[in-house]
Amino acid sequence: MTHVRDYPTTRRQPVKLPEPRKLLGYVLRYAVAIILILFAVIPALWVVSASLNPAKSLIGGTFFPQNPGLINYEELITNEFFPYLTWLLNSLKIATISTLLTVFLTCLAGYTLSRFRFKGRKAFMNAILILNVFPSILGMVAIFSMLQQLGMYVEALGLDTHTALICIYVAGSMGINVLLVKAYIDSIPIELDESALVDGATPWQTFRHIILPIMTPIVITIGVLTFIASYGDFVIARVLLKSSDNLTVMVGLQLFQTDRFDQDFGMITAGAVLAAIPIILIYIPLQKYVIDGLTAGSVKG
Secondary structure, three states: OOOOOOOOOOOOOOOOOOOHHHHHHHHHHHHHHHHHHHHHHHHHHHHHHHHOOOOOOOOOOOOOOOOOOOHHHHHHHHOOOOOHHHHHHHHHHHHHHHHHHHHHHHHHHHHHHHHOOOOOHHHHHHHHHHHHHOOHHHHHHHHHHHHHHHOOOOHHHOOOOHHHHHHHHHHHHHHHHHHHHHHHHHOOOOHHHHHHHHOOOOHHHHHHHHHHHHOHHHHHHHHHHHHHHHHOOOHHHHHHOOOHHHOOHHHHHHHHHHOOOOOOHHHHHHHHHHHHHHHHHHHHHHHHHHHHHHHHOOOOO
16 A cells, blocks of 8 residues: 655735835835935936037037047147146046145054043044134135245245145144044053053054054045045145146146137036046045045944
8 A cells, every 4th residue: 555645835926016115115214215315316418428429519519429520528638728637637636645744644643632631632532623614614714824924935835836736735634633633542452452562562563553554444535535535626726726737636627617618518517537537537436435444443342
């Protein structure tokens, strides 16, 4: 007699649909996200499209231009009246030097405020917070007057010099960045410093070989934000720089509209696209470190 083995029948679980309120919430979120993405992407794509348009006009332009080409880029680079490549190199030089100096000084100041106790420490941090409440544009008149008088004695630190502009950028970037670095270092256990001290390491050796490798995200964050701010600045550079060969790319692009009777929007958009490339190449690969650096110091431990 054969025994027939009964196998339990599996029942499919019914698919649970989200509740109407949750479904409506998802739809609204995705709709808002799509709208924001379109607001961010369409203007950028329109500028790229205009830079490839041989018509050299924004009026009546189309998103997909007819007969696209690189004539605007060729005329921009070979233009004798506007040295665009010189402006671009000036911006890269100023932003790079300002970033390196800011990162170096900010890391040292943040480590000092986090690990050392000295008289006036709290007053110094409160002063940083208070000074960052006021926009830097309020000090433009004082900065201009100070550099004008300082240039009489030290020509390299006077008006229309890159050295003076770099000093202004470094001084303006250190304020809130010092507190960001301090907050990040506060989240690093102090036992690491104590162990290094027991092993005979100096404070500089402790910072260089132990703390600095750990704080890589905040270092990259400060560097990227400082580079973007220095590279994209217009107001300070427009006030301090005068001669054409010393201008930055942001100030130079503005000359295409003020120093010409015929506004060549083709070259303007082409210059804007080329000027945006360094920012894109720096920010996209390092955006993960920027997010980590801005959020890691918010939780101690």
